[in-house]
Amino acid sequence: MKELLAIKSDFNRIDEWAEAFADMDIEICLWDEIDDPSTIDYALVWVPEAGALHRFENLKIIFSIGAGLDHLMGPGVLPPNIPVVRMVEDTLTAGMVEYVLYNVLRFHRFMPEYEKNHRRKSWDAILQIPAEQRTVGILGLGVLGQACARVIADLGFNVVGWSRTEKHLDRITSTFGDEQLDEFLAKSEILVCLLPLTRQTRGIINQRTLSKLPNGAYLINAGRGGHQIEVDILSALESGQLAGAALDVFEVEPLPVHSPLWTHANVTITPHVASMTTPFSSAKHVYENIQRFRRSEPLTHLADMEKGY
Ligand code: NAP
Ligand code: GLV
Secondary structure, three states: OOOEEEEEOOOOOHHHHHHHOOOOOOEEEEHHHOOOHHHEEEEEEOOOOOOOHHHOOOOOEEEEOOOOOHHHOOOOOOOOOOOEEOOOOHHHHHHHHHHHHHHHHHHHOOHHHHHHHHHOOOOOOOOOOOHHHOEEEEEOOOHHHHHHHHHHHHOOOEEEEEEOOOOOEOOEEEEEOHHHHHHHHHHOOEEEEOOOOOOOOOOOEOHHHHHOOOOOEEEEEOOOHHHEOHHHHHHHHHHOOEEEEEEOOOOOOOOOOOOHHHHOOOEEEOOOOOOOOOHHHHHHHHHHHHHHHHOOOOOOOEOOOOOOO
16 A cells, blocks of 8 residues: 655645656645545645644654745644654755846846836936945855855855854855844845744844845845834835845735735835745655655755754
8 A cells, every 4th residue: 555645735736746746656635635644654734734733643754845844833733753854956946046036136237226217218327236246145045045145146246145054155255143143234235035934033134134234225035024024124115224125925924905015116025936836846855755764764854843944
């Protein structure tokens, strides 16, 4: 009998998941169509309800559909002592690189201003700043942060990253720890957030940290909405401390219709789509780890529950 993987996916993509797992010796079943919870070996989930995973008494691995894990950290969501694996795979990474690079270039080349000028039939030119005179700061130099940093550095930008531990990366300046956060911020003319949401990083984009950026900086948040204090972003936009923001994630999602962020002229909103998990590529990452488990080999991209990411 084949092992069973229960999937709780968003966007109703079960047909795509079924096709992606079709050639693998694993059977998949829908969250709402589980006959006998004791037959479930693995679970692939986005946001399960508290207690839902505890029903699977023979569960071996929990796979997060996302790279982030904060959605699994709520009270009563994770059963004890079951390994949790993050989603880390090339297509998800490539999507994030596209999103971040697109927005860095958009701000760097003043496209929001040109879009406004276009509507006014204005021929005004803004003096171009060479990439080597612009510094992009990346909060979080993990899988996604490093991939973005490399591509941005390839285009000639100065890139500085901030992480918990020191990094030694070609062409990327490493800053780390709370003591070096302000030094990092002072350099970041375009600030990109690719941190995981943890107790330490919640609310990190706030009045204090925004005030440390060079005046007229840009913000790109593709981490989590919990990283940003939205009223502080609005104040920084009003004062000109921030010249623009591209926000993909929000404290409350969907962003409530009454949020002033929706209508702010210098804000671009996307609905948490900076990078989306795709079944065809993600299934390989899940299956590889299942095979490792079967061979009693260490799993890859295991969540560290102590660190929270
Ligand atoms: P990752 O590989 O775990 O990297 C996390 C990075 O953040 C690491 O460099 C880590 O430092 C750093 N970090 C964590 N806590 C910190 C702290 N307290 N102070 C300083 N640095 C800290 O994660 P990833 O795969 O790159 O993903 C990052 C996040 O992107 C996810 O957690 C998720 O929230 C978000 N995401 C969003 C979307 C979207 O569509 N919007 C899609 C995918 C992912 P160390 O390297 O020193 O450990
Ligand atoms: C999406 O937000 C993810 O964490 O992959």
